[in-house]
Amino acid sequence: MSWRSSCFPRRLQPNKSIWRALSTTRLHPPNIASALALRPSDDRENVTIQVSGTVRTIRKQKQRAFLQLGDGSTVHNLQAVLDPGHTQGLSTGAFVEIQGLWRLAPPGKEQSHELHAQHVTVIGAADPERIKKYPIQKKFQTAEFLRSIPHLRLRLPIHALLARLRSESEFLLAQYFRNRGFLRVQSPVITSSDCEGAGQVFSLNAGAPVSKDCGGRLFEEPFFFPQPKYLTVSSQLHLEAYMQEHPKVWTFSPTFRAERSDTPRHVSEFWMLEVEMRTQSLQAIMELVEDIIKSLVQGLQQGSFLEELITMQLSSNKLQTEEFVENDEALTDDGLSNRWATLNEGPWPRITYEEALCLLQERFTSGKSRFFHEPTWESGLQLEHEKYIAAVVGDGRPVFVTDYPRMSKPFYMLPSAPEHSGSATVSNTAACFDLLFPDVCEVVGGSLREHRLDKLETSIACLGTGANGNFRRQTVGPNEVSAATKGGETLDWYIDLRRFGSVPHGGFGLGFDRLLCYLTGMHNIKDVIPWPRFYGRCDG
DSSP states (O other): OOOOTTOOTTTOOOOHHHHHHTTTOOBOOSSHHHHHTOOOOTTOTTOEEEEEEEEEEEEEOSSOEEEEEEOSSOSSOEEEEEOGGGGTTOOTTOEEEEEEEEEEOOTTOSSSEEEEEEEEEEEEOOOHHHHTTOSOOSSOOOHHHHHTOHHHHTTSHHHHHHHHHHHHHHHHHHHHHHHTTOEEOOOOSEESSOTTOSOOOOBOOSSOOOEEEETTEEEEOOOSSSSOOEEOSOSHHHHHHHHTTSSEEEEEEEEEOOOOOOOTTOOSEEEEEEEEEEOSOHHHHHHHHHHHHHHHHHHHHTTTHHHHHHHHHHHHHHHTOSOBOSOTTTTSHHHHHHHHHHHTSSSOOEEEHHHHHHHHHHHHHHTSSOOSSOOOTTTOOOHHHHHHHHHHTSTTSOEEEEOOBGGGSOTTBOBSSOGGGSOHHHHTBBSEEEEEETTTEEEEEEEEBOOOHHHHHHHHHHHOOOTTSOOOOOOOOGGGHHHHHHHTGGGHHHHHHHHTOOOOEEEEEEEHHHHHHHHHTBSOGGGTSSSOEETTEEOO
C-alpha cells in the first residue's frame, strides 16, 4: 500500500478488502495523521503498525501507562497503551518509535483506536529534570509570552497546523498560476527606492565610512554601495520589468516596513504575493484576485484544515488563550465554517471610494454611526471606516473599494479616466482598488499602471519622489517636469521601461499573512508568522 503524506483522519477510509489483503503485512504509516486514519474492521484486530513522534504527555499507573504521541502532521495526538516495563527513560519531549497492535479503543474515548505497544525505542531522550523547566506547559499562557519564544512555540499543535496550512497554501497558489500560464519570477530584496512612498523603509548600513590605520596612514573606507539602499517594500516595480517580455508574471517574497506601530495588523517583515499582467481592465484584475482567493479556499477545504482549526479553537476556549480573534461569532465552529463558506459565495461587492465616502458621511452626520475620525475626501479611509464598509457593504464578504484620490496614491497609478473627460472627480482619482476583509480590513491592493512616458514623468513631478525614492507631494508647472525627475534618478531605470516602449498593464499585491489571519480566525498577525519581527522585537 502507498501512503500519501497529506492524508488526514477524515479523508482516508481503507475498505475491508484492503485489510484482508494486508492481513500478514506490518504497516508503516508515514505519520500520525495517517495512523489515526486507519480503520481496520472488527475481524482484523491484530493489525501491527509502527509510528514515531514526540511524547506530548505520559500518565503512569501501576499496571499500564498512557502516552500521547504527536508529530505535527495533525493537531490530534495518538494514544498508546504501554506496559510499565516500556516506560523506562520516557518523559515529555522524548522522541520515540513505537510498534504494536492497532486496536479499537474502549467506548467513550476521544479516538476510535489506540496503539497497544509491543516494542518502544527511545530515539531522542529528554531529561525529566530539564523538562520541568520547559516554558510551555499545559496551562494558560498569553500570546505575548509565546511570541517571546518563537523557537519553542513552533512545537505547539496550533503552530504545527499553521506551518502545514502555509505550506499547502503556497503549493495551491503556485499550482493555480502555473495552470493559467503565469511565469513565476524572483525580485531583489535590496532595492533603491520606496515603491509605496510611505518612507517607512529599512536602510542598509554595511560598510559605512570608517577610519583605518594602514601602514601608518589613515583613510576612509567607502560605502558598500555607492548610493543608499533599502530592504524592499514591494516587488511591483521589478515585476513591471519582467512584464515587458512576459505577459503574466508573479512572485512570492518577503517584504519589509519600518513602521513604528505595534498593532494586531502590523509587522516589520511579512510575505506578499504580487502579480503583474498586461491588461487595460481594472475589473479583470479584481476578478482574478477574487478567483485566486476562492480557488485557494476550495483547495484547502479538500483537506482537514478547517476541521483542525475548529478543534484548536475549542481547545483554546477551554484554556482561555488569546490566539484566536476576539469575536463571539468567529470563536464558534459555525462562525469559522461560515467565514470559509461565505468567501465562495457570488461576486464580491464593489463600491467606489466616492460612494463609500457618501455612505460614511451620511452615517456620521445623522449620528447613526459614531466614528472617531470624520470621513472626508482628503483624509482617506481610516481603519474604523474600512471595518464599517466591510461589515455593512460586504455583509460578511470581502469588498472591493475602487477609484481612490490620486493624491493619496503612488505616482505609478493610471488615472481613472483621461484628463479631458470633463469630470473633476473622475480625473482626480486613480484606477485602483483595495480589497477589504471583515475584521482584518485591507488584504489586497492593486491598480492599473501609468504606461505612457510623458504622463509618468508628469506624475513623478507632481506627486514627487526624492533621490531615495520617497515621495514629496508638491505642485509643479509643466516646465519643471524635467528638473523634478532628475531628483529621482534612482527611478531612472523604471522610466526606461516606458522610454523604450511599454504596454497597458496592471497588477496587485496580496498580504499573505493577513489572509491567513482571516482564514484561521487568529486575532493577531504576529501569531500566524513563525518568526514575527515588529517594532521593538526581533527574537531568534
